[in-house]
Amino acid sequence: MMDFLFEQRNTIVAFLIIGLIIALALSVIKGRQIMATERTDLVFGNPAKALGGWYWIITGMSFVLLIWFYFSWDAARAYHPTSANELCQVAKVERAIKPMRSQFPIDKQNLRGTDLIARDSAQLERINNSLKSFALQPAEELEAKAILASLSSALVDQANPAYLKQSLTTEFAAIAERINSVNASFSDPAFPGPPTSAQKAAAEAQPDWGDTGKEIPVEPATPLGYRYAAIAAEIRLIVKDFAKLRNTGPHLLAQVADINLRIKAAKASAKANLNLSDAELESREKLYSQLNKMLKRIDNGSIYPPNSLNDVQVALMAFDKSHIEQQGSLRTFDTWMMPGGRIIAGNSACSEQGSGRWLPKPSDTLGTLVRISDPDIGFKDTPLLWYRWQPVGGMLAFLLPDWLVDLVPGEYPRHTENGTINSNFKSNVKDFVTGNYESFSIPVPMGHMWDSIIRVVIGLFFGIVLGVPLGLYMGLSRFAKGFFDPMIELYRPVPPLAWAPLILTIFGIQDDGKIFLLFMVAFAIMVISARTGATGTQLSKIHAAHSLGASNRQILRRVIFPNSLPEILTGIRISIGVCWGTLVAAEMLAGTTGIGFVENVARKQSDYEVIWVTIIILGVLGLMFDLIMRSVIKRTIPWRGKG
C-alpha cells in the first residue's frame, strides 16, 4: 500500500494541487459573496465581522499548502518529473563553458587581459614607490628601478599585436570554429544520434528525481538531455584546449630571461657585500622576491592584444544564444515552476539550490514521516512511537526501594557443601524487590515521541504536586509569601535554557536532568498561579463557609482550592507550553532520545526533511496538549467568568 502510494506520489500531488486551486477559488468566491451581503453594515471595527468564516479558513489553508507545493518544487516534480534531469544536463553545459566565459566581458565588465594589465601595472607602481623604504645603496636603487622598467615593458608588450605568438592566430581561429560547429549541432536534428545501449542502461538504472533523498538523476534520459550532455562533453574538450594556450612569443621569452638574470645578479652582489648587516640583507631579499613574483606573473603569458580574441568572443555569444533558445519550454518551466533557486551541476552530481533544497517537498516530508514512523526503521535505532513488552516484576522493582530487604530479619543463604544454594525468606524478598523472578509482561509505550511526552508529564506532575500547595499557602500567609517569594524569584526570571547547561552537567544526560529542569519551570509557574488564585478568593465566600461551620481545613479544601482552580488550570496550560519549548532545547543540548534529539541529529546531517518532520511533530503534539488542556478547562471550570 505504502509502496504504491510512494510510486504514485507525483500523480497524487498533481491531483491534490488541482483540488487545492479549485478549493481556493470556490472559497474566495463564497467569501466575496458573503461580504457583498454585509455591505449594509457601515460600522468600522465591528468585532462581529471577524466571527465565523470557514471559507476564509479554507482559503488560508489552501494558500499555505499551494505555496508549500510551489516553492518546494513539488508542483514542478508532479507535472514534469523529468525536468530536473533535463535541467541537470543544461547545468552541465553551463558548468563546462564557465571557465572560458570568464575570460570575456560577457558576465563581467572587463576582458580578462584588461584586468590583468591594470592589476599588474598598479602592483609594479606600488613597488616603485616603496623603493626608498628598502634603504638601498644608490647603485642598487638604480638597478632596481631599471628592472622595474623592464618588467613594465614586458607586461605592456604582451598587448602589442606585433609580439603576438604567431601560432596563436590560427589556434584562436580553430577554437572559434569548433565552438561554431558545436553551436550548429544544437539545431541539427541528427545530433547526437540515438543513445547507445550503455547510455540507455545507465539512464534506466538510475532512480527517479527524489527517490533517494535529494538526489537528481545525473545521466541523460531524454532527447533534450542526450543533446545537452553530448554538447557539454564537446565543450569540455574545447575549454581544455583553450586553457592550454599562452601568449609566450620569442620577444616575451627574451625579456623574461634577461630580467631573471638581472634579478639574480643583484641578489648575488648584495650577498657578496660584507658591509651589509643581516637586517639590511633581509630587506633586500624581500625586494627581490617581490620582483621575482611579478616576473612569474608576466611569464604566464595570459594577456593578448586587445582584438585578437574577437572571433572567440563572437562564437561564445552565439553559443549562449542558442543554448538558451534550444531549451525552449523547459526554460519557461524552470523560470515559473522552480522559483527561489535553480539546479546546478557539480563534479559528479546535480543538486537543487535555494528553496527547492531547504524547503522539502510535502510528499517527501510525508514519506519521511511514514518511513521513520516504521518501528523497524525509526531514527537512530529508536522508533518514533511504539511499544515493547516489559515484565511487570521489573517495573514493580523500580518502584520498590532496595533497602526493604535489609528490614527483613535473618541472613542470606550460604552455599552448601555440595555446591547448591537454597533460597530462604530473605533471599526471596530480595528477588522480589529486585524483580528477579518470572512475571508476565505488559506492553509499555516507547520511542522518541513517548520519551519527550513522558518527560514533560513527569516534570509537570511534580511541579503541580509541589507547586500548588506552596502557592496556596503563600496566598494565605504573609510569612510564607515573604519567606518563599525571594527563593522563587531568584531562579524564575532566569530563562530555563540558561539553567540547562548547569543542570544537565550535574545530572548527566539521562532523563533526570531534563525532568528536573522541567520541574523547575513548572514549579515556579504553578506556585505563582496557585498564589494568585488563593489571593483572589472573595472574603465573603470564606465568611460564608465559616458561618456554615466549616473548619479551616475544610475551607482550604472546599472553598479556597476550588476557587483557585481556574488560575491553577491556566497555570498548567502555560506550564505545558513553556515545558515543551524547554524540553526540546534541553534534548538538543544533551540526550540520546526525544524529538529534540532527532532534530539536532538531522541538523548535523543537513537532513531538511527530518528537520521539517520533527518541526511538524512538535507542532502537532504542542497543539494536542493545548487542546487537551482547553477541554479539561472547559469541563472542570465551566463557571469561570460567570461567577
Next chain:
Amino acid sequence: MSDLVSDNLNMQFTTPSGLVVHALKDVSFNLKKGELLSVLGPSGCGKTTLLNIIAGFLNPTGGEVKLGDTEIRGPGVDRGMVFQQGALFEWLTVAQNVDFGLRMKGADPVETAKKVDEWLEIVGLAGFGDTPTYQLSGGMQQRIALARCLINDPDLILMDEPLGALDALTREKMQSLVLKIWKETGKTIMIITHSVEEALMLGERLFVMAPRPGRLHKEYRLPFAEMGLTQDPRDIKKTQHFSEIREEILSMIWDMEEEIMGGGTL
C-alpha cells in the same frame, strides 16, 4: 432564652498611618428571640462592622456581645449569614451549596437530601437541585443563599444587604419570602439595608445608626412587618403612617450625609 445582647460595644481601627477610627461607640441593645430587626444608616456608620462582630469575624476592642448565655468569640453555626452577592460556591450545584454546612458537619446524607428538598421547596426552587448555580438569576441565587443558611437551623440570621443587587420586582418578592420565613420559623433576624422602604417593611424593630463615631441614633418599633404577612405590601406603602416615618428617616439620613460632606449644599 437566646436573646442577642450587645453591651457597650466599641470598635476602633488604627490605620497604618496611626489614625484611630472609631467605627462603633458604646453600642448597646437587646434583641429578643424571634424579633425582626433592620439596621439603617448612611455609609460609614458601622452597620457592617456591627454585623461582622456579631457574626464573629471581628473581635470588638471593647464591650461584648452575647447570644443567649455565651459570649461571641469567632464564627459559629448558631449564627447564619446571607451576603449581598450571595457568596455562593459557583463550582457546586444548587443542592451542594444548600447542604454545604451539613456536609461539613458530616451529617447523614439521606436525611440531608430530604432536608435539601424541603428547603428548596420553601424558597421556591424545587427541582433545581442539580443545576449549577452560575446558570441562575440573581434572585434565585439569593434564595439559595437563604436556604443554605436556614438548613443549618441557626438561632440568629444575619443579612448584609441581601437584596441590594436585585431589581425592584424581584426585591419585593424576596421581601415577602423573608417575612414568610420569619413567620414560619420564628427565627431572630437582623437585616442591614440601604433602602429605607425595605428597612420599614422588614423591621419589627428598626435601628437608625449615625456615623463618626458609629452609634445607635434612633430606634423605632414598627407594625409594617406584621401587616406585611397578611396584606399587599403596596397597600402598606400607601398608608399615611408608612410615608410619614419614611420621610422622617429620609430627612434624618439626609442631614447625616450632609454633615459628612461638610455641610455642602446641592
